[in-house]
Amino acid sequence: MFNRNKTLKTFLSMHFIIVMLLIFMPLFMIIAFSFNEATFPGFPWSGFTLEWYKKLFSDEKMMSAIANSVIVGISTAALSTLTGLAGAISLSKSKRIIDKFTRIVSFMPPLIPFILSGIAFVTFLNYFPLPKSLFSIIIFQSVLFFPISLGVITLKINELPAGLRNVSKNLGSTYPGYFFKVLLPLLKNTLIGVALLMFVLSWDEFVISWFVSGFQETIPIRVWSLLKSSITPKINALGTISFIISLILLIVAQRYLFKNKKRGKNETQNY
Amino acid sequence: MEWETKEKVFFGVPFRAWVFLFFLLPLVTLIVISFFKFQNYQIVPAFTLSNYAEVFSSEFYLKSLGNSVWLAIGASSLVILLAYPFSFYVSFFIKEKYQNFLLMLTVLPLFTNFILRAFAWRIFFSEKGLLNKAITSMGIVGSSQDFLFNPFIIIFGISTYLLPFAIFIFYSSISNISREKLKAAEDLGAKNKSLFSRIVLPASKNSIILVFIISFIVSMGDFIIVTLMGGSSVYTMSLQILDVLQVNNIPLAAAMGVVLLLIFVIPLIIAIYLQREDNKDV
Numbered sequence: 084m085f086n087r088n089k090t091l092k093t094f095l096s097m098h099f100i101i102v103m104l105l106i107f108m109p110l111f112m113i114i115a116f117s118f119n120e121a122t123f124p125g126f127p128w129s130g131f132t133l134e135w136y137k138k139l140f141s142d143e144k145m146m147s148a149i150a151n152s153v154i155v156g157i158s159t160a161a162l163s164t165l166t167g168l169a170g171a172i173s174l175s176k177s178k179r180i181i182d183k184f185t186r187i188v189s190f191m192p193p194l195i196p197f198i199l200s201g202i203a204f205v206t207f208l209n210y211f212p213l214p215k216s217l218f219s220i221i222i223f224q225s226v227l228f229f230p231i232s233l234g235v236i237t238l239k240i241n242e243l244p245a246g247l248r249n250v251s252k253n254l255g256s257t258y259p260g261y262f263f264k265v266l267l268p269l270l271k272n273t274l275i276g277v278a279l280l281m282f283v284l285s286w287d288e289f290v291i292s293w294f295v296s297g298f299q300e301t302i303p304i305r306v307w308s309l310l311k312s313s314i315t316p317k318i319n320a321l322g323t324i325s326f327i328i329s330l331i332l333l334i335v336a337q338r339y340l341f342k343n344k345k346r347g348k349n350e351t352q353n354y
Numbered sequence: 355m356e357w358e359t360k361e362k363v364f365f366g367v368p369f370r371a372w373v374f375l376f377f378l379l380p381l382v383t384l385i386v387i388s389f390f391k392f393q394n395y396q397i398v399p400a401f402t403l404s405n406y407a408e409v410f411s412s413e414f415y416l417k418s419l420g421n422s423v424w425l426a427i428g429a430s431s432l433v434i435l436l437a438y439p440f441s442f443y444v445s446f447f448i449k450e451k452y453q454n455f456l457l458m459l460t461v462l463p464l465f466t467n468f469i470l471r472a473f474a475w476r477i478f479f480s481e482k483g484l485l486n487k488a489i490t491s492m493g494i495v496g497s498s499q500d501f502l503f504n505p506f507i508i509i510f511g512i513s514t515y516l517l518p519f520a521i522f523i524f525y526s527s528i529s530n531i532s533r534e535k536l537k538a539a540e541d542l543g544a545k546n547k548s549l550f551s552r553i554v555l556p557a558s559k560n561s562i563i564l565v566f567i568i569s570f571i572v573s574m575g576d577f578i579i580v581t582l583m584g585g586s587s588v589y590t591m592s593l594q595i596l597d598v599l600q601v602n603n604i605p606l607a608a609a610m611g612v613v614l615l616l617i618f619v620i621p622l623i624i625a626i627y628l629q630r631e632d633n634k635d636v
Binding site for chain 2: 091109113174198203330
């Protein structure tokens with residue numbers, strides 16, 4: 084097929100290398116500069132140091148931004164996963180017009196330019212008794228990301244054997260019994276995977292948080308205000324650390340989502 | 355209570371309340387406010403088209419709008435040109451067992467801070483940056499070149515940001531194309547060219563449209579890369595909106611936002627229309 088054509092192969096492998104470089108160059112630079120002695124992140128390399136990591140950990144504002152990001156990340160993960168679950172349970176397969184409408188609207192948030200949702204949310208906050216705080220960041224980040232959890236959980240629910248509800252019902256289960264002992268255990272891995280993914284997305288979300296945050300700072304907001312005033316390699320240290328944290332979370336998330344796929348088959352066979 | 359009723363009460367109602375209160379209501383508020391007046395630094399409820407008139411009568415705004423659109427088109431096209439051949443290469447030239455690993459590798463950089471990544475590019479292209487060091491020491495040019503603060507670097511910045519997403523979408527589409535079908539076509543004497551134009555391209559057409567739309571939306575709304583790498587050399591609609599927000603003129607900002615939204619809705623409708631036509635063929 085295509086891979087027998089030598090010219091095509093040479094051309095495409097060159098292209099492959101260039102694209103890989105484009106993808107990895109910023110990552111390499113951030114990690115390298117976080118260990119570089121020079122204050123201005125430039126070339127050539129001037130010596131290895133852990134100074135920036137020390138400075139990072141003694142910077143109170145940065146530390147509180149990290150703490151805020153953790154709080155926001157965990158809460159957003161929980162809220163957007165729960166709303167996604169509620170939506171997946173109540174919307175699937177319904178053919179009423181209002182449900183079709185809700186379904187379409189539910190997938191819109193990530194499709195609107197973020198700056199626009201940002202203005203909409205901040206305007207809304209002027210009229211709505213909700214303070215601009217970490218709490219509002221959590222609400223609106225969840226609004227932004229729940230469509231993704233909704234999509235993934237809906238897919239998983241549709242994969243479940245169709246007669247599950249009726250079987251539980253006929254065997255005398257109550258609805259909470261079915262929900263907590265049948266549905267939730269089957270969805271457990273998907274939900275954990277989705278929640279971790281939501282955390283990672285929240286961790287790097289800037290535009291919406293920036294609009295609705297008031298005076299609270301998360302990591303991206305802190306980075307943005309630092310970059311606008313002064314340049315310090317501290318932020319590269321921060322970038323490296325958040326990279327490592329997100330990477331670990333992603334690997335864990337992927338394991339759960341993947342394990343789930345393998346298991347799903349066996350479980351279906353049992354019915 | 356019936357199970358359906360219980361589901362409705364415990365999940366359906368809160369979910370609808372959530373979507374309507376925190377998403378639909380803010381959006382509607384924004385649209386309504388775009389018809390309000392802004393007088394003496396106060397928002398006055400009214401019904402006026404003057405905000406829209408201001409957007410469309412000011413040459414400055416129209417030019418920014420134009421800039422936003424062509425930057426978005428540029429970035430979306432570049433990201434397709436970079437990502438499509440990449441995904442094509444991965445799915446046809448790389449052994450299957452390494453494909454997933456490579457794909458995981460491409461999303462890695464997404465997990466640093468994206469503002470920092472844009473800033474890293476800025477350092478790379480700066481006067482004393484790696485690129486200038488490299489080309490002057492190799493003697494390609496005599497003195498340092500100014501790469502930053504022009505439209506092309508913005509397009510470059512946005513497309514490198516979008517690359518991993520696009521690669522993922524293209525890969526999942528291209529790798530799903532049936533190999534048996536391609537083999538069969540080849541056995542019947544089809545050349546690579548027609549294999550590509552008559553099987554691969556039509557089968558991945560929707561993914562190209564999807565990537566274009568996503569890239570378009572992201573670049574229309576971006577103000578980070580435009581500021582960091584473009585240095586406001588090109589004024590876009592999002593920068594204008596931020597300026598207007600500085601003086602709290604929310605009605606005008608809302609009107610600008612609605613215009614931005616309409617511009618993005620048009621390609622979306624075209625895409626949906628194309629999709630429909632597509633389904634008719636089948």
